[in-house]
Amino acid sequence: MKKECIAMLLAGGQGSRLYSLTSRAAKPIMPFGGKYRIIDFPLSNCANSGINVVGVLTQYQPLQLNSYIGSGQPWDMDISRGGVYILPPYQSAGSKGEWFSGTANAIYQNIAFADLWEPEYVLILSGDHIYKMDYADMLEQHKEHGADCTIAVIQVPLEEASRFGIMSTDEKGFVTKFAEKPKEPESDLASMGIYIFTWQKLKKYLIEDEQNPQSEKDFGKNIIPNMLNSGEKLWAYSFNGYWRDVGTIDSLWESNMDMLAPALIDLYDRSWPIRSRSPIKPPHYIGENAEIRHSIVTEGCDIRGTVSNSVLSSGVSVGEGAVVNYSILMPGCEIGKNAIVEYSIIGENAVIGEGAAVGSPPNGMSDIKITTCGPDSAVNASARVEAGAMIYSDRRGK
Amino acid sequence: MKKECIAMLLAGGQGSRLYSLTSRAAKPIMPFGGKYRIIDFPLSNCANSGINVVGVLTQYQPLQLNSYIGSGQPWDMDISRGGVYILPPYQSAGSKGEWFSGTANAIYQNIAFADLWEPEYVLILSGDHIYKMDYADMLEQHKEHGADCTIAVIQVPLEEASRFGIMSTDEKGFVTKFAEKPKEPESDLASMGIYIFTWQKLKKYLIEDEQNPQSEKDFGKNIIPNMLNSGEKLWAYSFNGYWRDVGTIDSLWESNMDMLAPALIDLYDRSWPIRSRSPIKPPHYIGENAEIRHSIVTEGCDIRGTVSNSVLSSGVSVGEGAVVNYSILMPGCEIGKNAIVEYSIIGENAVIGEGAAVGSPPNGMSDIKITTCGPDSAVNASARVEAGAMIYSDRRGK
Amino acid sequence: MADLHGLIYAFHSSPALGDLVMPRTSASLPFCSRYRLIDFALSSMANAGVRGVGVIMQRDYQSLLDHMGSGKDWDLSRLSGGLRLLPPFGMHGSSLGEYKGGMEALSAVRAYINDIKQNYVVIFRGDLAANIDLKDVFDAHLSSGCQITAVCAENACKGGGDIRFIPDTQGNSKKMLFSNFNENGALSTTEVYVINKSLLVNLVDWCHSNGKLHFHRDALTHYLNEGGTVGLYVHKGYTARICSVSDYYSANMDMLKAEYRNDLFNDDNPIYTKGRSSVSTYYGEDAFSRNSLVADGCYIEGELTNCVLFRGVRVKKGAKLKDCVIMQDSVVGENVSLSHVIADKYTVFSDGLALSGSHVLPIIVPKCKII
């Protein structure tokens, strides 16, 4: 079954910089922006871009990811000639099986999957970015410039450039230099970690890289530099829209807060829907004495207290007299009566006891300390959780 | 989401005793009986027995298995409160991940999956048996006798008993003794490898067994003997119907031949349908000069030669003048003009050249030697493949 | 898997619902922010393990077809059984108007009823908002030994008819009342019935050959006259039949009360509905909301008090909504002031408009109207 372009989504990691929040499930299905999970963004982008074969490479707690993706129906990908495929590590004849040891190795181990579709191009995505992008447009440029690899790039403030893979380009837009997290960045063009490769070319470099015992088997550290050194044509695809990496607690909090500013990224735009799997919940209810302002609220919530500048996923309850401010409440968490939650991320099904106080506002905006409570964690009634603290899951046996 | 009983299907192994036939895909999706794959039998039995949560534990080449099972729709299991779940090995917080090291370990590693459904009972199945069984009836007996574990048993000829796990029972039917492959069997009641456990009880034994470094983490060798020694109640559920293990070349051939004797196992019975995922193929065509007798033929076949006593999966072609006798032709294989195929198993998409001769009839029925050609293998025109030979896949690069 | 087959009456458009049923039947009326009335019948059946359901339709059923699709959202998309839509077959020219009664509708799908494999049938009105434990009803039916069991509401069914049963000492009934003349202990029927398939077939045939069209007036009366007994099952939860604008309005307002809402929508017996992928609801800097139910996908910059909002509604700055029901994708312009208004789908209220109805006579704005 031939497809011009298929996508491979790297959803492998635990996302260990998110600490307690990912102790129960992989980062790509972290709740985000109320209604979503992070992986909804790349999956919806694929569907909207007309790419209908997506391999999801994963080896960390795949059960929830598996159930979440299911048949792919919510993203309109439950089709007989394509779909979303979960690709775990596996054993094969004469091999005891190997865990994915790097981003490039993960693709290497799934060459057979890609070959099934006889693709001309392969799009490599990761599961921890929030953005809307038309991959078809990127593919157009890749073809137009006869590139072997096209890398999506975005301008970043020069002072932050050393956190990214930084590209230099010639006047036409071809990449001339690539430096992974350079100390002294020569440009402000950062790689977004989104690549289109001409498949036969990528396959060659993947197979070569496997032979090199020194290699970290990583796209940014090995494959891209190797291609550049060998004189392959690498095109830089410029992207101007909203794009955030949500790999840390701070960036997760910030990008959720961004969702309260529809000018940054318009999720209400019906021409580019971000789709998700929704639980079965009645509408949300705002109580007699509730106050709600500048916030996102999802079906199944029951709000009796005061909520402002916050993002509430489905099935959250906020008791009478409680105050929630600048916080992210993930699905099913309960905020007890008269509790105060500020500048915090509360994980799925966590329970904040009556009158407890979690987190506190910063002294000036540069000093924000986000407080986190892991999924299923509990904060006792009237307890005080200091700003920046991290409560691990400890409540339930499962 | 509470379910009284869920099933866990052990589809893990490569099935290495099938040699070349399983070099590309796991045993449970080995084509069988024309229309089927082996896993269709336990899956259909589950559906017909009203069990609609099935975890499929696998770590060997899962891609084809994954695609075959898909959303579970062919078995009527694409439901929102249940379904078929592929369970590969995985990493979790603080663990590098572990391959399944035995049947019991595989279930142990997926305790969290089972607990999701809060089951009272767990049915353990394997992916290499051909039979029709009403698990609901077995569960009834389990409950009726207050058993901790119920083992399905079948009478086998005493001279073959040493190949099985052999049970002795008291006059009521409770198991008093269990011996894995005993040299001198005390009974002719063999375990079919189908168990129902009271889940909390099984969980306890699984957790204990994990602590024992000497254990092989196997149901037959460890869990069942441990339960018996600890005085748990083990009930033997007697089964009288057709049941075959298809773990070897000989047994795979024999049980396919059994399908030509509808008196043994009635697949045309609409009250207990065995369902499968069908490829999209037109009806089969029997040519002007073809002869076909005592055989099973599936959609998409194109038969121009003579076929007798054989089982043909979908999309098989048999050229003019070719003779196929006592053979199993798996999906998409091609038998060239004037070729002779006897007492053979021809793998998926294998090509037998014109005028080639594969296998030969035995001298007397005790001396049958089955010839096998692996998936995608090729036999050159006019070549001769001796009885009992095994051709490995070598033709195509994929 | 219960030995029970479902039949839903979804052909009726109650005239007292006025403009609300112009584009649809009563069963496909949107309700409580994200549901349609028929979701209650479908979900009650699905939750009881009913695997085969026939939906009797007649005209104006496009919105029902769109809503139900293959039945997948209720797990009723099955290889055998599943959801079957039953337009009138083989009735060429015989009845152009709406079915005049339940038995006429059942006669029209007589062939389907005949092929039902289950031994028992549950009949459910598509315009009933009630989460009924049909497994429990079915158990009661089997243990009573009656050939038909009526599900009665503890309090008279809101907006319901007056048909009641007088229980005997066993809790069954041999007497049905059509008037609302007060008789002690009489129980109102919700018109949900569990009935032996054989009896159903007999009653359909009897009515057909005698030219009788109605379920209660003809079929049940005949059954009781012949000495039959009706089992009575009392459903204690919230029950509303939606036959008029006032029924519709007050049932939506009832949903603002946690007691009623939690009774209809609970995790043990969820009410399923067609999925629609949408974003969460956004409340702006100056938004204000009190005692309101809001679905996903809304964008609220104005004020809501005692309102029920469906998906994708936009309430612009300065708008004030009180005691309103606003259906899907409607837009309320800046500084609009609405009270006691029911706005159908895709309504647009232009900036500055003011409309005020009353609890007794809410104003209905028809579908797609721009005012």
Next chain:
Amino acid sequence: MADLHGLIYAFHSSPALGDLVMPRTSASLPFCSRYRLIDFALSSMANAGVRGVGVIMQRDYQSLLDHMGSGKDWDLSRLSGGLRLLPPFGMHGSSLGEYKGGMEALSAVRAYINDIKQNYVVIFRGDLAANIDLKDVFDAHLSSGCQITAVCAENACKGGGDIRFIPDTQGNSKKMLFSNFNENGALSTTEVYVINKSLLVNLVDWCHSNGKLHFHRDALTHYLNEGGTVGLYVHKGYTARICSVSDYYSANMDMLKAEYRNDLFNDDNPIYTKGRSSVSTYYGEDAFSRNSLVADGCYIEGELTNCVLFRGVRVKKGAKLKDCVIMQDSVVGENVSLSHVIADKYTVFSDGLALSGSHVLPIIVPKCKII
């Protein structure tokens, strides 16, 4: 994803098909062992990347509903677009009989046509057995600059009408012929058209306001009279329109020829159909089969020569079938002898029976008949 929307005429039951269309429309006629005629229209569209398809139905469409379900088997079960069944809406009492022509049918679904998001529409007859590369047709339509393109068959469409177009030097046409009077180079239309949506809407409105009902006689004639040009696309593959018993019989017999069969059913543009899980076909010890097509699930102990068997057919010992079409789940008893027989679904031939028709006049045994 093509900028092309599909419309399928599935309301027609051709009278010359007699008993074969008693329980169904022409579009839902079973064909070639496991298909229905409408599979060709649906699959041709699906293979061309058409994502939205409306199926125009009128009466007797239960078998179509059952066959198509949500459209999943053609990958037409989509979140937006997908398969829509179009019974006549808002036509209360206006037309009880069958639509008299294509334009009347299109008028009845005018609201649906209006909402089509794509700029081009492909119209396909549900009774046409042809695997047409609509992507290629669409490309030809776009490059010709014509507002409408007719798909013509190289040889006159078997069983087809006589409507033909005379090509000009560019390969387009300004002249349509209704008679089969011989004119050199005239091309027969398969009645598959790609048409600009704007033109389609105009023609529907013009016909509606002028009381015109027919596509060719009224709409196309009007278009040509006004100076319009029809693009011509020649489809080279097998093409049969099934309008009579003889069409039906010979098209099935055609499928025994590899040339025709491989043209209709090829791996590049597969014909999809509703899945039915069944066992493989079993041939017994004494079975004999020559030049026959057999679906899965049959159980054959007798003899077949030049036959087309559908799923689940049982042929008992000693039975001899020659030149027959036997539909799903029929049973042919012991020593039955049949030649030139078309047996509809669930037919039972009792032991020893002999029936013999001719190629010109095959015997039709209606559905569920026991003889």
